[in-house]
Amino acid sequence: MLTRSLKQVLKSGIKDALRPVLQRYPTPQEPFDPSRWGLAQRPGAGLELHGVDLSALMREWGSPLHVVDAARLRANARRFLAVPRGASAGAEVYYSYKSNPIPGVLTFLHERGVGAEVISEYELWLARHLGVPAERVVYNGPAKSDHSLREAIDSSILLLNFNHSEEIDRVAGIARALGRRVRVGVRVSTGRGWSAQFGVPIEGGAALAAYTRALSCEAFDVVGLHAHRGGMIHDANELDGFVGDVLAFSDSLRASLGVELALLDLGGSLGTPTVEHISTADRRLSQAFYREISVPPAEQRLQIESYVERLVTRVEEHCRERQRARPRILLEPGRAMTGDAQFLLTSVIETKRADGKTYAIIDAGINLAESARNEYHQLLPISRHGAPRAETYTVVGPICTPGDTLYPAVRLPELRPGDTLAIMDAGAYFVPFSTSFSFPRPAVVMVDDDGQVRPLRRAERHEDLIALDEPARPSPKLRRAGS
Amino acid sequence: MLTRSLKQVLKSGIKDALRPVLQRYPTPQEPFDPSRWGLAQRPGAGLELHGVDLSALMREWGSPLHVVDAARLRANARRFLAVPRGASAGAEVYYSYKSNPIPGVLTFLHERGVGAEVISEYELWLARHLGVPAERVVYNGPAKSDHSLREAIDSSILLLNFNHSEEIDRVAGIARALGRRVRVGVRVSTGRGWSAQFGVPIEGGAALAAYTRALSCEAFDVVGLHAHRGGMIHDANELDGFVGDVLAFSDSLRASLGVELALLDLGGSLGTPTVEHISTADRRLSQAFYREISVPPAEQRLQIESYVERLVTRVEEHCRERQRARPRILLEPGRAMTGDAQFLLTSVIETKRADGKTYAIIDAGINLAESARNEYHQLLPISRHGAPRAETYTVVGPICTPGDTLYPAVRLPELRPGDTLAIMDAGAYFVPFSTSFSFPRPAVVMVDDDGQVRPLRRAERHEDLIALDEPARPSPKLRRAGS
Numbered sequence: 007m008l009t010r011s012l013k014q015v016l017k018s019g020i021k022d023a024l025r026p027v028l029q030r031y032p033t034p035q036e037p038f039d040p041s042r043w044g045l046a047q048r049p050g051a052g053l054e055l056h057g058v059d060l061s062a063l064m065r066e067w068g069s070p071l072h073v074v075d076a077a078r079l080r081a082n083a084r085r086f087l088a089v090p091r092g093a094s095a096g097a098e099v100y101y102s103y104k105s106n107p108i109p110g111v112l113t114f115l116h117e118r119g120v121g122a123e124v125i126s127e128y129e130l131w132l133a134r135h136l137g138v139p140a141e142r143v144v145y146n147g148p149a150k151s152d153h154s155l156r157e158a159i160d161s162s163i164l165l166l167n168f169n170h171s172e173e174i175d176r177v178a179g180i181a182r183a184l185g186r187r188v189r190v191g192v193r194v195s196t197g198r199g200w201s202a203q204f205g206v207p208i209e210g211g212a213a214l215a216a217y218t219r220a221l222s223c224e225a226f227d228v229v230g231l232h233a234h235r236g237g238m239i240h241d242a243n244e245l246d247g248f249v250g251d252v253l254a255f256s257d258s259l260r261a262s263l264g265v266e267l268a269l270l271d272l273g274g275s276l277g278t279p280t281v282e283h284i285s286t287a288d289r290r291l292s293q294a295f296y297r298e299i300s301v302p303p304a305e306q307r308l309q310i311e312s313y314v315e316r317l318v319t320r321v322e323e324h325c326r327e328r329q330r331a332r333p334r335i336l337l338e339p340g341r342a343m344t345g346d347a348q349f350l351l352t353s354v355i356e357t358k359r360a361d362g363k364t365y366a367i368i369d370a371g372i373n374l375a376e377s378a379r380n381e382y383h384q385l386l387p388i389s390r391h392g393a394p395r396a397e398t399y400t401v402v403g404p405i406c407t408p409g410d411t412l413y414p415a416v417r418l419p420e421l422r423p424g425d426t427l428a429i430m431d432a433g434a435y436f437v438p439f440s441t442s443f444s445f446p447r448p449a450v451v452m453v454d455d456d457g458q459v460r461p462l463r464r465a466e467r468h469e470d471l472i473a474l475d476e477p478a479r480p481s482p483k484l485r486r487a488g489s
Numbered sequence: 490m491l492t493r494s495l496k497q498v499l500k501s502g503i504k505d506a507l508r509p510v511l512q513r514y515p516t517p518q519e520p521f522d523p524s525r526w527g528l529a530q531r532p533g534a535g536l537e538l539h540g541v542d543l544s545a546l547m548r549e550w551g552s553p554l555h556v557v558d559a560a561r562l563r564a565n566a567r568r569f570l571a572v573p574r575g576a577s578a579g580a581e582v583y584y585s586y587k588s589n590p591i592p593g594v595l596t597f598l599h600e601r602g603v604g605a606e607v608i609s610e611y612e613l614w615l616a617r618h619l620g621v622p623a624e625r626v627v628y629n630g631p632a633k634s635d636h637s638l639r640e641a642i643d644s645s646i647l648l649l650n651f652n653h654s655e656e657i658d659r660v661a662g663i664a665r666a667l668g669r670r671v672r673v674g675v676r677v678s679t680g681r682g683w684s685a686q687f688g689v690p691i692e693g694g695a696a697l698a699a700y701t702r703a704l705s706c707e708a709f710d711v712v713g714l715h716a717h718r719g720g721m722i723h724d725a726n727e728l729d730g731f732v733g734d735v736l737a738f739s740d741s742l743r744a745s746l747g748v749e750l751a752l753l754d755l756g757g758s759l760g761t762p763t764v765e766h767i768s769t770a771d772r773r774l775s776q777a778f779y780r781e782i783s784v785p786p787a788e789q790r791l792q793i794e795s796y797v798e799r800l801v802t803r804v805e806e807h808c809r810e811r812q813r814a815r816p817r818i819l820l821e822p823g824r825a826m827t828g829d830a831q832f833l834l835t836s837v838i839e840t841k842r843a844d845g846k847t848y849a850i851i852d853a854g855i856n857l858a859e860s861a862r863n864e865y866h867q868l869l870p871i872s873r874h875g876a877p878r879a880e881t882y883t884v885v886g887p888i889c890t891p892g893d894t895l896y897p898a899v900r901l902p903e904l905r906p907g908d909t910l911a912i913m914d915a916g917a918y919f920v921p922f923s924t925s926f927s928f929p930r931p932a933v934v935m936v937d938d939d940g941q942v943r944p945l946r947r948a949e950r951h952e953d954l955i956a957l958d959e960p961a962r963p964s965p966k967l968r969r970a971g972s
Contacts, residue, residue: 104889104927109958125889126927131951147927148850149838149887170841170848195843204889207843236891355632358653360678360690365653367631404632406587406608406687408719438926444587444609444630463958468614474953475592475946 090315105340110462127154181225191230196251234273278345279304348433371403393419561830573798588823593945610637664708674713679734717756761828762787831916854886876902
């Protein structure tokens with residue numbers, strides 16, 4: 007006991023001594039300017055988007071609140087769909103439904119020429135429910151139910167990609183039973199080594215064997231090749247390596263099996279430049295020494311335009327050199343399309359001081375913003391913008407667990423209860439990973455560049471959280487015990 | 490590139506050589522017998538609970554499926570509420586709503602004499618909606634809304650515990666405005682060192698200062714003292730240390746401020762014996778060498794009866810020695826009450842072989858069973874029980890992300906698509922942390938010891954997932970483009 011105390015005192019003393027040093031050297035970079043997200047200071051007040059006062063918006067629609075920037079979303083869709091200079095055509099874009107399955111967001115993208123990439127029976131249903139034509143739907147994923155396969159085949163979707171060879175016979179059986187043909191591809195894995203959770207490895211010949219098997223099924227039109235890089239694509243080198251691997255495999259596919267690819271599906275994996283996985287070192291420094299998380303090198307990251315241009319050009323050159331027709335190029339962006347077009351407004355419930363730290367308790371925690379624990383997502387002081395960032399806060403959510411720490415250390419202006427903050431880049435993997443843990447989930451609104459605000463989804467009410475439960479009949483026993 | 494390949498080949502070679510050794514030595518313990526959870530083999534078939542064939546149950550109610558064992562839940566409630574031998578009274582039990590907020594489970598507990606511990610406006614509403622009398626409600630948590638405070642004070646709940654000193658003035662203001670008195674306590678933190686996210690630290694005098702402040706507010710009846718150990722209570726020593734710290738503080742509270750505690754709230758922190766946090770070493774060994782996660786030492790863990798007996802006896806002795814009245818003892822169990830009284834049935838969608846591994850893809854992943862990644866939760870082969878555990882599987886969920894690996898390596902009988910598995914001890918933090926990520930959430934049924942099956946919550950339907958969205962009007966643009 008004495009030893010443990012002594013160790014703790016020593017550890018704590020060393021930390022206290024090192025803290026002022028490690029907290030500030032090397033000097034942490036300045037956070038991004040709010041103008042990067044189109045936010046501007048309202049004279050005499052906080053930040054606004056397209057002339058809409060964000061604190062007022064939250065008072066109207068409730069806190070927390072997801073805000074989708076229609077202008078940014080429109081721009082991102084345009085950037086993905088633009089035909090690169092010198093190319094014969096651009097890429098086709100199929101938005102990864104799982105990244106942000108809000109019907110208002112999906113419909114907005116569909117109206118601008120974006121198709122649907124779905125990975126479950128529910129997502130396939132949703133795409134069709136939203137009016138997406140079958141030839142604008144790609145169906146992927148490791149867990150396709152028989153029912154959903156019948157739907158997909160019967161409606162004749164654009165492309166069904168096998169996640170693993172074992173799917174091939176099952177799909178063939180269903181297609182035969184329906185008397186329908188189906189356009190298929192195989193998701194291949196270009197990675198070497200261990201990880202083969204998704205896709206069929208090229209190395210060792212498994213991918214080629216899967217194509218051989220697929221070609222032997224009469225019900226299939228084997229037209230597609232599907233791959234994801236897996237890890238994020240940060241720069242041109244990573245993109246080139248990935249596309250090169252896929253093109254090399256397409257060559258052997260042609261040479262060995264005579265497959266003419268009509269659809270080359272190069273998946274997603276492009277990130278949001280202002281978001282980055284937090285390294286273990288950064289996290290530890292932040293927790294132990296109250297140092298801010300490093301700002302990602304956004305300017306060095308591959309932008310949407312360069313990504314599409316480089317990829318399309320590379321495929322076209324490859325085909326030109328071999329005097330082949332260029333396949334249709336399919337992309338399945340998630341993060342890169344919607345990530346930076348949405349943010350989560352949240353309120354300060356209270357600030358507290360304890361053990362030499364200052365805590366800000368906010369009303370959005372791991373229930374809504376789990377990603378902010380593992381990734382850099384800038385925290386913007388909306389109502390206090392412009393005031394000096396004089397205080398370092400540990401920002402925690404409303405949930406009673408030590409895991410509900412979103413920002414171990416972040417410099418912000420001095421906060422008061424009721425202040426508005428924004429967790430930026432909340433447009434991918436925030437909504438689908440959100441839970442109703444102790445607190446109902448928030449509303450989603452869309453703000454357009456003319457200042458129009460459109461509700462997309464209302465906030466959960468208390469009753470919604472038990473809507474699927476058997477009616478609560480207050481028990482006679484409880485009533486007897488009641489006051 | 491060559492160097493990288495060479496390094497990978499070497500690494501992979503070393504792993505391949507070490508794998509057969511590290512996979513089996515030291516011999517991993519045998520998993521728990523299904524009888525521990527009251528499961529028995531059905532002659533010529535899989536496992537059953539109280540005579541109910543679990544595979545058939547899943548066919549009837551859908552897969553995945555949460556199954557609550559009413560008999561186990563009843564027994565756990567009884568064990569918590571039993572008056573220990575020699576004690577003048579037992580503990581009062583307030584179930585931690587956040588652990589498993591299914592109305593059918595909560596009502597079942599309330600009918601058996603268990604009260605409600607709530608940490609949010611929603612949970613306070615739910616307790617009242619379910620007919621829990623106000624004097625059976627304890628309100629905790631770092632994020633109490635003004636509205637919920639008015640409700641709590643107006644209905645005169647048993648106890649409102651301050652999470653931090655900064656709450657005191659706000660609550661006092663609301664009580665004054667309502668012209669009502671409120672029974673309050675302070676959540677104190679007994680831990681030394683850094684973590685002070687919850688509660689007011691005893692060390693340094695902050696807790697005493699908070700009581701001084703609370704005593705100065707006329708609207709308060711300062712009757713309570715609240716503490717959680719924080720980390721899990723595994724054994725008697727950990728419990729004794731914690732209770733001792735709290736009792737020592739109660740003495741100084743009496744000595745310095747004359748506070749007579751009527752309610753001693755000793756929180757939760759007791760675990761489920763068959764569940765344990767997975768160590769980093771264990772996780773790494775499992776991922777790299779395909780070795781099973783260690784089975785927790787369940788028999789060495791403090792059981793509910795011993796926990797209650799030890800804690801009540803300790804408090805009674807402390808008071809007797811000082812010739813004081815014994816306060817009412819409040820407990821707030823979550824995991825220990827419901828954890829082992831529920832399991833999650835799931836189906837095998839497909840098995841696949843890749844890179845020398847065998848994968849089982851199941852229809853419950855991190856969307857429903859996130860906890861199984863960080864904690865030992867035994868995976869039982871329901872439909873194949875009794876067959877030799879001949880194969881080591883990597884068990885993955887249905888979601889398209891490498892993070893959706895629930896079991897890096899687990900020995901099971903040979904599986905086929907459609908087989909039923911059960912993730913055990915799913916009665917705490919599974920339901921509240923579950924998401925609708927790409928797949929609707931499952932139904933919850935309760936099975937009693939007479940074999941009666943009662944639905945508690947129906948499965949989400951596709952329409953439910955967009956019920957709060959603005960009606961989807963398939964856009965004319967989309968229709969024009971449609972086929």
